[in-house]
Amino acid sequence: MIVPHLHDVAGCAVTLPEDLVTLLGQVRERLDRLWLQDDAARGYAVVLRSYGELQAIVAESGPEAARALAREQEESMLAVAEALGTTEEAARARLLHYEYLGR
Incomplete structure (x- = not known):
């Protein structure tokens, strides 16, 4: 299996x-100035x-967005990863993180 370079995926x-x-x-910038x-x-x-x-x-919005994206792209985690600009593994972890954030 060929793993795409993260820079290529982010593009x-x-x-x-x-x-x-x-x-x-x-x-x-504003938060940086506060320091x-x-x-x-x-x-x-x-x-x-x-x-x-x-x-x-x-x-408030992350869990529903994660569930909706996962539903729409359930057949292809690669499509989710590309949309998020990351690897499939990182995309899966991000969706799980946001999906269960409010629980």
């Missing part, structure tokens, strides 16, 4: 909408609270 991943890429980049503020303890607390909010968003 097949679904493209995120440009506005979402921009928004995620802004969130990342550098004068009141470091407060910055760290804000970063951790922000991560908690992001985790809550994922926990």
Whole structure:
């Protein structure tokens, strides 16, 4: 069995909408700046609270998205892996992680 190089697989991943890429980049930049503020303890607390909010968003929609993707692509984990830009093994693990995240 030929295992595709991860770079090749990532090139097949679904493209995120440009506005979402921009928004995620802004969130990342803002969180990075919080690390550098004068009141470091407060910055760290804000970063951790922000991560908690992001985790809550994922926990709300991740399980259903994972189940739906698994249902639609049940015959081909390779298609799921390509859409996620990863290997089949990593895609399977990611789907399981998100599917059971809310339980």
